[in-house]
Amino acid sequence: MKMTGAQIICESLVKEGVEVIFGILGGAVLPLYDTLPQYPKLRHILVRHEQGAAHAADGYARATGKVGVCMATSGPGAANLVTGIANAYLDSVPIVAITGQVARPFIGKDAFQEIDITGITLPITKHNYLVLDVDSLARVIKEAFYLARSGRPGPVLIDVPRDVFTEPAEFSYPSRVNLPGYKPTLQGHPAQIKKTAKLINEAQRPLIIAGRGVIISGAYAELKQLAETAQVPVVTTLLGISCFPEGHVLSLGMLGMHGMAYANMAVNAADVIIAIGMRFDDRATAKVSAFAPHARIIHIDIDPAEIGKNVRVDVPIVGDVKIILNALNKLIVSTEHIGWVQQLDDWRREHPSTVIRDSQGLLPQFVIRQIYEVTQGEATIVTGVGQNQMWAAHYYWYNRPNSLISSGGLGTMGFELPAAMGAKIGCPEDTVWCIAGDGGFQMTIQELATIVQEKVAVKIAIINNGYLGMVRQWQELFYERRYVATPLSGPDFVKIAEAYGIPGLKVRHKEEVIPAIEQAMAHQGPFLIDFVVEPEENVYPMVPPGASIAEILEEPKKEVAIWPQRSTP
Amino acid sequence: MAATKHTLVALVEDKPGVLNRMASLFRRRSFNIDSIAVGHSELPHLSRMTIVVNGAATMVEQVRKQLDKVIDVVKVSDITGDDVITRELALIKVHATASTRSEIIQIVDIFRANIVDVAADSLTIEVTGDEEKIESLFNLLRGFGIKELARTGCIAMNRGGSSPLRIEEKLPRFRNEKRKAP
Ligand SMILES: Cc1ncc(C[n+]2csc(CCOP(=O)(O)OP(=O)(O)O)c2C)c(N)n1
Numbered sequence A: 001m002k003m004t005g006a007q008i009i010c011e012s013l014v015k016e017g018v019e020v021i022f023g024i025l026g027g028a029v030l031p032l033y034d035t036l037p038q039y040p041k042l043r044h045i046l047v048r049h050e051q052g053a054a055h056a057a058d059g060y061a062r063a064t065g066k067v068g069v070c071m072a073t074s075g076p077g078a079a080n081l082v083t084g085i086a087n088a089y090l091d092s093v094p095i096v097a098i099t100g101q102v103a104r105p106f107i108g109k110d111a112f113q114e115i116d117i118t119g120i121t122l123p124i125t126k127h128n129y130l131v132l133d134v135d136s137l138a139r140v141i142k143e144a145f146y147l148a149r150s151g152r153p154g155p156v157l158i159d160v161p162r163d164v165f166t167e168p169a170e171f172s173y174p175s176r177v178n179l180p181g182y183k184p185t186l187q188g189h190p191a192q193i194k195k196t197a198k199l200i201n202e203a204q205r206p207l208i209i210a211g212r213g214v215i216i217s218g219a220y221a222e223l224k225q226l227a228e229t230a231q232v233p234v235v236t237t238l239l240g241i242s243c244f245p246e247g248h249v250l251s252l253g254m255l256g257m258h259g260m261a262y263a264n265m266a267v268n269a270a271d272v273i274i275a276i277g278m279r280f281d282d283r284a285t286a287k288v289s290a291f292a293p294h295a296r297i298i299h300i301d302i303d304p305a306e307i308g309k310n311v312r313v314d315v316p317i318v319g320d321v322k323i324i325l326n327a328l329n330k331l332i333v334s335t336e337h338i339g340w341v342q343q344l345d346d347w348r349r350e351h352p353s354t355v356i357r358d359s360q361g362l363l364p365q366f367v368i369r370q371i372y373e374v375t376q377g378e379a380t381i382v383t384g385v386g387q388n389q390m391w392a393a394h395y396y397w398y399n400r401p402n403s404l405i406s407s408g409g410l411g412t413m414g415f416e417l418p419a420a421m422g423a424k425i426g427c428p429e430d431t432v433w434c435i436a437g438d439g440g441f442q443m444t445i446q447e448l449a450t451i452v453q454e455k456v457a458v459k460i461a462i463i464n465n466g467y468l469g470m471v472r473q474w475q476e477l478f479y480e481r482r483y484v485a486t487p488l489s490g491p492d493f494v495k496i497a498e499a500y501g502i503p504g505l506k507v508r509h510k511e512e513v514i515p516a517i518e519q520a521m522a523h524q525g526p527f528l529i530d531f532v533v534e535p536e537e538n539v540y541p542m543v544p545p546g547a548s549i550a551e552i553l554e555e556p557k558k559e560v561a562i563w564p565q566r567s568t569p
Numbered sequence B: 001m002a003a004t005k006h007t008l009v010a011l012v013e014d015k016p017g018v019l020n021r022m023a024s025l026f027r028r029r030s031f032n033i034d035s036i037a038v039g040h041s042e043l044p045h046l047s048r049m050t051i052v053v054n055g056a057a058t059m060v061e062q063v064r065k066q067l068d069k070v071i072d073v074v075k076v077s078d079i080t081g082d083d084v085i086t087r088e089l090a091l092i093k094v095h096a097t098a099s100t101r102s103e104i105i106q107i108v109d110i111f112r113a114n115i116v117d118v119a120a121d122s123l124t125i126e127v128t129g130d131e132e133k134i135e136s137l138f139n140l141l142r143g144f145g146i147k148e149l150a151r152t153g154c155i156a157m158n159r160g161g162s163s164p165l166r167i168e169e170k171l172p173r174f175r176n177e178k179r180k181a182p
């Protein structure tokens, strides 16, 4: 059947099961947008800045496991996507970005709103395409979705010149892709799996470090089985949080720069480390030369280039986490490591990392814990970057699979609001809480308008400390409290919300916290709470930059420590 | 770790941007590419690249893996240390007068190189060989005054039956698409 390029794109998106597109139009994509009404299955969400489109597609993809789609016009529209694409790249999130380009005869002539977006995004996409031939359009879209979601997922960009949208061509959607240079390995090597099983079975102090790969692969049950059968404690990376129930007796929480003290101590003492679907990011390992000095390291990852990149590995296994753990679990014998587990429990007791001290003022930790209590741990939490992110990671306990969405690799302030919007649109039944920093929130605040226009019932908690808090913390600890360019005199967020049409509350006192959260939950639509918290609260524990993971700064001013109750699911 | 010379060979789809993608991986890690040579391979639509770089072995291995991740790179291997034939072609334009011409011709003969152009005050020599051979000829001619030098960069192939880049399956192509020249 003959169709225009624009129709071919829409048909192909429908064939890929796309339901939502986040974008902003402009001259170069006008023919594509003009075609959209012919495809009522494709819901277009008009964002207020293209960065929001990419983050929303990202949040949508993380929440649903499907490919997120965003669109932008040529030039400035495409350029505005860049941060969001980079964010998805570093966190291995499957998104497809479709950008308009100037018409073919104008390419390379510095035409109006022409930028070389394939050149710009070359190092931050898994792959990208400039489609110069309408006949290749269907194939390119097929490949783009396949590449985005398979293997190690990632963003793919398709740049389409304006005149390709309008050119007619024969449409048939390919059933298969043909990519000779792309064959992800899924099955782990049996000999390596055997070696791994032997190491685990013989280990005295084994430890699992689980990352987002477990979530991507959906290997929750397999991970749990491995941990329970071999009695191996589990720490996670930031992005691995919620791949293993945090209330589980074997859960030690997050490791790294702001990891739990006992999680870091476990890494330091372990004799065998099973790293699963994680990439030894420097925020997770701290000083890499001092990382896990006593451990033999098994590294399971789908990306062969991650093996040995940052940390020496004794047994690499390349493949899909779920498939590998399935095979591995068959070889694991039921064991106990009573001494080791006891040791870790002692450390956990001696170095409690998530107690909330008694304080007159409103502590951000307390706010997060109350959101946990009121939502009963059933919400999806989407965070900003900085202190709010770390408190959200520490003080909410993630027992539900895939319930934390956060910008890890790129650490993008402003991710929180559009990503929360995307997550809520993808999973309308879920309660979605956006935990925002007062700094980051202002970077993408305009998406409040999108949320209202599209009736997205996101609940927003601003952790308002009046600072670019995480940077202020570094200035306090390492720059003798010289607070250069970190104080923020914020707007009145409740008034801002009101102007957008969102009800809100300002909360300054402890006793107002629970009623405010309950009111937000009871409200049908979006709701904003501006939590005015202690301005100079710090995130602890902390491994200072450059130090080894065992050199942990703990909360200095412990007044009254209340040992938190852990619920076992 | 000490930087050493590595030779990588790759089969890549001859699509626009491939070279860019590969070069960008080297640039990010501040690798200096000694030479890079690209041309057709035995398979239609696939080009063969030979890249000579200086770097620590672990870094080169990391880049090799990253290159392998590039979707348009079908295969890549590090053939450093293999038993390989490496060849490069150079054109050398050397200053020549009536009194030096015969001496230059003698040197060229010893190297089994060719004189491909003669002018009143110069000779242009074509030489093929491994890097060492080209370097030694160049050094001998230097005294006469080099006017210009152009080198292709090295290409390499394993000796004997082994072909680390051989692709077993036949690659079906997309028929109805017009393809761009690389
Ligand atoms: C886009 C962007 N710019 C700058 C930074 C550097 N940075 C990291 S955390 C931080 C402070 C964040 O402030 P806020 O959003 O108020 O969160 P808080 O740490 O106070 O919770 C900054 C500026 C960043 N991560 N992202």
Ligand SMILES: [Mg+2]
Pocket: A437, A438, A439, A463, A464, A465, A466, A467, A468, A469
């Ligand atoms: Mg702040």
